Amino acid sequence: MMLRQFEDHIGAPLFEAGRKSRLTRLGELIRVEAGRELAHFDSTVAAIEGLSRAEAGHVRLSVTPSVAQMLMPTILHRFAENHPLVRINMRDTDSATIAQDLAAGRADIALASLGPQTGFDRNLLFSDRFGVVCPSGHPLATDWEALTWADLADIPFIANGLCHYVTDPDFRPILDRATLNVSGTAALLSLVRAGMGVTLLPELTMQGTEHDITFLPLVDASIRREVWMFTPPETETTPAAAALARTIREQEITLAH
Template structure:
């Protein structure tokens, strides 16, 4: 009824309004009459519908505002349903943010230009809190099962010792193992808790410094404070001042899992990003 009234008011005749609406003039006249009956007062000064009454002028202004708002709302709903619009919140570890997500987000945002993405990096404990507190829609971290969330293994990468390129360990690491770290200043971090080798336990327990943030951790290694243990993705290509030394006597690997709410609890935009992450080729993310 509002659309019919607006068309007649702006065209000034039933015939012209009917053409725009794709209806017959008699159908437009009947709908307009029903609208005036609903309002309880005439909206046009004559049967020719060329001039609005004062009440008609007020309703016309209100109708224009409401129809614009309605059309925008419908467009937004449709866009979200098609993953063309929306907002997705990602919580990931620093290495995932730096290595894994850039090409995925580049392609995703090109395909979904109306979607806004909020990417935050942190340690796995912080990411789990954000996910369970509904501050994140998608989490990528070293996380175990969480009730109420779907869990999918994304990739694994090997652990290794990270030290300065000029550190003595880097010269002959191929002949060294856990025991050779016994007399080296070791900087612990949260991921060390995932190493179950008994030979590593005294090294972890002997660490005098524990650092959670990866960027701070690598800065300390660069400064010669000590060496640390990290997954391979944490050391970016081009960081020539650092060395990643794969563990000789350990098969330990870091696992990156994607955790999300069930599909029916996610927005279409979030589901589309989950699909993009799962379909990405992550076999050799450093290449």
């Protein structure tokens, strides 16, 4: 009855007269078109189900360079094993730019040393201690535990964007006289290797570096860099982004020093 109604609607037969098992030329064309639409419908339903189960989707990450280099390879490898079809776009940059990415809607998840950001949940991921970074064999490394900020007074210092976390007033004169300020970690460490001066960095930044430079932890253990994870509220997070955020939270972060 439905086929007869369809034939009446299109104004032409679907089957050859007297041979209901054989389609007319028009019927064959309609069968092909209908098959395409059914396949498209099935793929659309599958895509929707994949998005809801975090089996597909797209997540934009904005993270600091040390986190990108030292933590994200393990995290993304683990995530990809469970969500192989989810596309990840990761950008590594400084915390100030990450704040701009969040405000402009360019990041679904961010890992940075930032204060609260409007419209995003903020959870502490880890903290690590600061230390002076110098070439191996530098005089500072000889008896570092017995030294103070005053012992850096005559040593060239290279400033970087993380130095503002150290609020010790005795460090301020060292920072104020720095004539070189470098934001990129790779360039910063290259200058340290070249003997341009010493710098101050958090512990994670030094993991995986060569033995030609040394990390000397500060005596004041209260001076730490905090790395926070920023995510949209749960009701505004896609399943894929929520799954990646869970993977990040579950990652055990072990600092070598």
